[in-house]
Amino acid sequence: MSTLKKAVEIKGKGIHSGLPVNMVVRPSRMLGIFFQRTDIADSDKIAATYDNVGETKMRNTTIGATNGAHVQTIEHLMAALFMAGIDSAVIEIDGAETPILDGSAAQFFDAFMRAGVTGAVRRKIVVKRPVIARAAELRRGMNIFTRAKWWLINTVSGRKSNGYVKLMPSVDNALEITATLVYPEKIIGSQTYSYSFDGTKKSVDDFVKNVARARTFGKFSEWEYLKAHGMGRGADETNVIALNNRGDGTLNKTIWPDEFVRHKVIDALGDMYTAGGFVVGKLESYKGSHALNNLVLKKLFSDASNYDIIESK
Numbered sequence: 491m492s493t494l495k496k497a498v499e500i501k502g503k504g505i506h507s508g509l510p511v512n513m514v515v516r517p518s519r520m521l522g523i524f525f526q527r528t529d530i531a532d533s534d535k536i537a538a539t540y541d542n543v544g545e546t547k548m549r550n551t552t553i554g555a556t557n558g559a560h561v562q563t564i565e566h567l568m569a570a571l572f573m574a575g576i577d578s579a580v581i582e583i584d585g586a587e588t589p590i591l592d593g594s595a596a597q598f599f600d601a602f603m604r605a606g607v608t609g610a611v612r613r614k615i616v617v618k619r620p621v622i623a624r625a626a627e628l629r630r631g632m633n634i635f636t637r638a639k640w641w642l643i644n645t646v647s648g649r650k651s652n653g654y655v656k657l658m659p660s661v662d663n664a665l666e667i668t669a670t671l672v673y674p675e676k677i678i679g680s681q682t683y684s685y686s687f688d689g690t691k692k693s694v695d696d697f698v699k700n701v702a703r704a705r706t707f708g709k710f711s712e713w714e715y716l717k718a719h720g721m722g723r724g725a726d727e728t729n730v731i732a733l734n735n736r737g738d739g740t741l742n743k744t745i746w747p748d749e750f751v752r753h754k755v756i757d758a759l760g761d762m763y764t765a766g767g768f769v770v771g772k773l774e775s776y777k778g779s780h781a782l783n784n785l786v787l788k789k790l791f792s793d794a795s796n797y798d799i800i801e802s803k
């Protein structure tokens with residue numbers, strides 16, 4: 491197992507609720523990443539695993555039951571835990587949403603590195619057979635209300651629904667992610683980015699330099715819609731790249747022209763870490779989403795011949 495050398499305290503606000511939140515990531519001797527709501531009496535620890543992922547709301551990943559103890563927007567934090575090589579931690583949190591910080595994974599990762607990590611990662615999950623999750627399948631599984639909401643969000647954002655996320659075996663003993671975004675907004679257009687994590691310092695350095703700081707993004711006109719529906723209330727120019735209403739520019743500065751798709755790599759890393767171990771495989775995400783990342787893991791684990799679990803001592 492690998493865990494933090496000491497507890498890490500992180501404060502901030504939730505991107506959807508806009509409410510202040512205090513979080514303490516504690517070292518743990520129990521294998522796995524667990525969330526513990528400290529503001530709810532007698533709430534159980536929630537394992538951050540794919541089978542505990544509740545609503546993905548099209549824009550974030552929620553762990554636990556939506557109407558019970560849950561934690562939203564865990565993906566950037568999960569990506570940072572993965573990249574820091576932490577496989578055991580208890581995350582105490584006094585609200586329903588992790589702090590958004592600067593909208594990327596960088597500050598979480600830096601905080602973990604400053605505290606230090608001890609031990610070796612226990613579990614790898616090796617993809618043996620290709621599995622694919624398609625957007626059309628998500629729609630089929632929705633009830634009429636969710637389907638209506640999904641349609642509305644997609645219509646407002648102008649997204650089409652031929653996306654998929656595919657997991658395949660990796661020949662390089664790595665988690666190789668290739669993400670593609672296709673947006674009608676000119677400033678994004680079509681962008682593809684590849685990142686590969688093979689456990690070496692080089693691949694961690696590559697993440698720090700080229701991926702970790704990529705922020706989440708949204709269309710300014712979409713924010714109005716989200717805010718009206720109780721989402722995005724903590725979003726501001728410090729934590730989201732805002733696209734202008736014409737879609738040909740941004741209201742705040744981007745770090746790279748393809749920061750949008752680099753952020754998708756963070757989301758994919760974080761979501762893959764809900765597999766309960768370090769996934770070794772090739773992930774191809776075409777217009778992917780948190781819902782598709784979750785569905786591809788469910789499909790992977792639905793058949794034991796799709797994967798191997800390798801436990802080290």
Ligand SMILES: [Zn+2]
Pocket residue numbers: 565566706753756757
């Ligand atoms: Zn994200």
